[in-house]
Amino acid sequence: MKFQQIDQYAAHLASDKRASVYGGTKSGYDARLRALTTSYTAPDHLRKLAGNIKQHTIENLDTYLPQVEAKLQSNGVQVHWAGDADEACAHVLRIMRARAATKIVKAKTMVSEEIGLAPYLEKEGIECLETDLGEFIIQIDHDHPSHIVKPIIHKNRREIATSFEKNGLGAYNDDPQVITLRARQFLRHKYLEANVGISGANFVSAESGRLVLVTNEGNSRFSIAATKVHIALVGIEKIVPKDRDLEIFLNLLARSATGQQLTSYTEFIRGPKSTTQPDGPEEMHVIFVDNGRTDVLADECRPILRCIRCSACLNVCPIYRQASGHAYRAVYPGPVGAVLSPLLAGKRFSEMADLPKASTLCGACNEVCPVNIPIPDLLLRLRDRGKKEKSEAAAAATPPMGGFAILASSPLLWKTALKAGVLAPLVPPSVMPAAGKTWVTTRGLPEWRGGKFRQWMKNRKKS
Amino acid sequence: MIKNRAVFDAAFSLKMRQEGLPPFVPLRFDARLLWIFPPIPLIFYLRDSAHKSKLPSLSRHSLNMADITFNRPAGKRVQLMATCLCDAFFDDAAAAVVEVLEHLGCEIDFPEDQTCCGQPAFNSGDWNSSRKVVRHALKVFSGDAPVIVPSASCAAMMFHGALLAFEKEPDYPAMEKFAGRVWEFTDYIVNGLGIKKWPGRYNGTVAFHRSCHSRGTNTGPAALALLESIEGLKVLPFGESEQCCGFGGTFSVTFPNISKSMGELKLDHILAAAPDQIVSIDQSCLMNLSGLAAKGGRPIKTVHIAQILRDALKNPAK
Numbered sequence: 001m002k003f004q005q006i007d008q009y010a011a012h013l014a015s016d017k018r019a020s021v022y023g024g025t026k027s028g029y030d031a032r033l034r035a036l037t038t039s040y041t042a043p044d045h046l047r048k049l050a051g052n053i054k055q056h057t058i059e060n061l062d063t064y065l066p067q068v069e070a071k072l073q074s075n076g077v078q079v080h081w082a083g084d085a086d087e088a089c090a091h092v093l094r095i096m097r098a099r100a101a102t103k104i105v106k107a108k109t110m111v112s113e114e115i116g117l118a119p120y121l122e123k124e125g126i127e128c129l130e131t132d133l134g135e136f137i138i139q140i141d142h143d144h145p146s147h148i149v150k151p152i153i154h155k156n157r158r159e160i161a162t163s164f165e166k167n168g169l170g171a172y173n174d175d176p177q178v179i180t181l182r183a184r185q186f187l188r189h190k191y192l193e194a195n196v197g198i199s200g201a202n203f204v205s206a207e208s209g210r211l212v213l214v215t216n217e218g219n220s221r222f223s224i225a226a227t228k229v230h231i232a233l234v235g236i237e238k239i240v241p242k243d244r245d246l247e248i249f250l251n252l253l254a255r256s257a258t259g260q261q262l263t264s265y266t267e268f269i270r271g272p273k274s275t276t277q278p279d280g281p282e283e284m285h286v287i288f289v290d291n292g293r294t295d296v297l298a299d300e301c302r303p304i305l306r307c308i309r310c311s312a313c314l315n316v317c318p319i320y321r322q323a324s325g326h327a328y329r330a331v332y333p334g335p336v337g338a339v340l341s342p343l344l345a346g347k348r349f350s351e352m353a354d355l356p357k358a359s360t361l362c363g364a365c366n367e368v369c370p371v372n373i374p375i376p377d378l379l380l381r382l383r384d385r386g387k388k389e390k391s392e393a394a395a396a397a398t399p400p401m402g403g404f405a406i407l408a409s410s411p412l413l414w415k416t417a418l419k420a421g422v423l424a425p426l427v428p429p430s431v432m433p434a435a436g437k438t439w440v441t442t443r444g445l446p447e448w449r450g451g452k453f454r455q456w457m458k459n460r461k462k463s
Numbered sequence: 464m465i466k467n468r469a470v471f472d473a474a475f476s477l478k479m480r481q482e483g484l485p486p487f488v489p490l491r492f493d494a495r496l497l498w499i500f501p502p503i504p505l506i507f508y509l510r511d512s513a514h515k516s517k518l519p520s521l522s523r524h525s526l527n528m529a530d531i532t533f534n535r536p537a538g539k540r541v542q543l544m545a546t547c548l549c550d551a552f553f554d555d556a557a558a559a560v561v562e563v564l565e566h567l568g569c570e571i572d573f574p575e576d577q578t579c580c581g582q583p584a585f586n587s588g589d590w591n592s593s594r595k596v597v598r599h600a601l602k603v604f605s606g607d608a609p610v611i612v613p614s615a616s617c618a619a620m621m622f623h624g625a626l627l628a629f630e631k632e633p634d635y636p637a638m639e640k641f642a643g644r645v646w647e648f649t650d651y652i653v654n655g656l657g658i659k660k661w662p663g664r665y666n667g668t669v670a671f672h673r674s675c676h677s678r679g680t681n682t683g684p685a686a687l688a689l690l691e692s693i694e695g696l697k698v699l700p701f702g703e704s705e706q707c708c709g710f711g712g713t714f715s716v717t718f719p720n721i722s723k724s725m726g727e728l729k730l731d732h733i734l735a736a737a738p739d740q741i742v743s744i745d746q747s748c749l750m751n752l753s754g755l756a757a758k759g760g761r762p763i764k765t766v767h768i769a770q771i772l773r774d775a776l777k778n779p780a781k
């Protein structure tokens with residue numbers, strides 16, 4: 001392969017898409033910074049603390065998972081375990097069939113995206129409607145989310161208005177308020193028609209079995225309130241040890257994701273409706289999804305399982321800003337995706353091993369991450385693995401380093417090369433190595449002054 | 464403590480709340496267990512066996528990159544690692560480093576056999592080749608004097624990157640010892656020698672590009688403090704200063720389109736502030752920016768921070 005796929009994607013990205021992504025990420029970055037620095041004098045300490053709590057949790061999942069299972073069961077929740085995507089989807093289908101249910105309203109969950117739930121259920125004749133506005137737009141457009149928090153960051157309102165018109169949701173009108181209103185009207189009926197509500201979970205407390213959901217549209221609340229069955233799809237890394245820990249995570253998540261002190265809706269769900277409650281689901285299921293996560297846990301890159309999906313690393317990432325989320329060819333884009341996607345790909349690691357190369361290792365992602373994940377280090381580890389596994393995707397356009405290593409570990413060769421470098425400008429571009437050619441087509445080369453410093457040092461010693 | 468959940472939990476949360484930073488409990492890795500239980504990626508396995516014994520252990524520095532703190536030697540007999548870019552292109556920056564350090568009373572040893580820090584290979588994923596180069600550096604810079612590196616990026620390679628690459632190598636302890644002697648140039652001046660105000664005078668305006676590899680270290684604040692303390696020098700603010708210049712070593716040729724767009728954006732922001740020059744702690748960022756600027760027909764002067772410090776010394780303060 002001659003080119004890196006993400007670089008090619010960026011090169012061909014339409015400029016209005018790039019502008020949308022840039023605007024959305026920049027405003028996200030600014031809002032985050034404002035929210036964190038106005039609330040806390042030392043947000044960095046909080047990030048580290050949160051990172052350590054999460055690291056502790058994932059390293060002790062063997063304790064916390066059985067604990068949370070027992071808690072959930074005593075709260076009246078049915079717990080299911082899914083090793084992979086198919087198993088998770090099959091659990092949902094089984095629950096649907098048992099109730100002869102055919103209609104689902106679904107709040108935003110990345111896990112459902114990951115396991116391909118909607119297409120799976122569609123094939124079985126079950127309607128699975130997205131109720132988050134962004135995800136709803138993605139669904140009617142047959143598109144894919146390109147950002148974790150703002151799934152339609154790559155779209156502008158004119159595009160959205162056009163697809164609303166196409167889908168019979170009223171004549172063209174690109175006023176965001178009108179768009180929202182129309183979606184709301186359409187969805188209201190759907191909530192009442194549906195039998196089952198599906199959500200994810202941002203956190204699950206091992207202490208109490210409480211599920212925590214954060215949204216800004218209140219759609220998850222509607223989905224759960226209007227249906228008789230609530231199914232929550234939860235990645236096994238979503239556990240926190242105690243209810244008390246939610247304090248730090250909720251504070252950090254809202255600020256890091258959207259720059260809010262707290263999201264508009266924060267739901268704490270303990271189980272199905274109790275006998276004294278007038279409304280709410282009669283049945284509640286939690287499906288814990290592994291889908292490659294235990295492999296990640298067994299890997300050196302396991303700190304990535306601390307991730308609370310806030311998207312701060314996407315927003316700050318210059319590569320994400322240039323290339324957009326779709327360039328990453330996976331559900332999780334940006335820096336977190338560049339680590340997680342190849343790992344979750346399992347046997348297909350090699351195909352995805354170019355993702356970790358899409359970074360200058362500038363460390364901005366690590367700096368903003370609310371759980372302080374050393375993303376650049378993890379990217380580096382995956383580059384090493386990609387090289388060892390001889391991934392073609394990773395090797396594309398990468399200059400070979402063997403020669404450099406020989407040169408740089410032999411002082412004699414090194415000093416000779418320093419002198420010989422003066423001849424470099426005489427080399428015609430046609431016979432240059434590929435890397436040199438690329439450099440000189442985009443940038444000027446500084447004057448070669450190899451060995452001059454060494455000479456200066458020597459003369460200085462003499463005098 | 465780990466065995467007793469209640470005790471551990473209580474101690475864990477108490478300590479964390481009090482100190483802000485919890486003690487990390489490292490896991491013991493017993494390779495023999497891999498024989499008996501090969502890692503089965505099954506949630507059931509995870510739930511009912513002592514999976515912890517099978518997790519590869521991670522060293523502290525690889526869990527939290529930004530926690531790099533060393534008790535480094537700060538004597539005035541130092542070794543200079545000039546970096547390969549200064550060796551090949553930017554001799555005056557390296558000369559300025561020498562003059563500045565000598566002004567501060569340092570005695571400088573420049574090991575003649577030095578080459579490169581190994582970062583190009585490390586970053587492009589060829590850790591084998593990288594280790595070859597790092598081992599050479601390890602040999603060349605023997606002893607226990609502070610090693611001064613006029614580049615945040617090469618310094619970070621030596622005190623952090625190399626530790627990752629050597630995690631499973633038998634000479635890791637030697638590497639760790641070496642890493643504990645490495646200083647970025649301005650970090651050494653400010654935090655090693657305790658110099659907070661730079662003497663002399665330098666007339667003009669600069670845009671200070673914080674090298675990305677200084678994130679999570681003391682280098683950025685140190686360099687900025689030095690610059691801002693110089694009489695006559697004005698450090699101009701500019702937009703999105705936290706963003707990378709797009710160089711990233713081999714990234715610049717592996718991802719040429721993205722790299723170029725990033726660099727152009729950085730230039731847009733810097734040039735909008737209209738400084739006389741761009742100053743940085745890393746010659747590599749400067750080489751990238753000046754190369755792009757020249758090719759794009761909007762040349763701008765770039766200068767290594769050591770050159771500013773040296774030139775300031777030549778002009779007495781008013």
Ligand code: SF4
Pocket residue numbers: 306307308309310311312313314336365368369370371372373
């Ligand atoms: S890796 Fe960190 S910054 Fe990125 S989405 Fe996850 S928690 Fe947020």
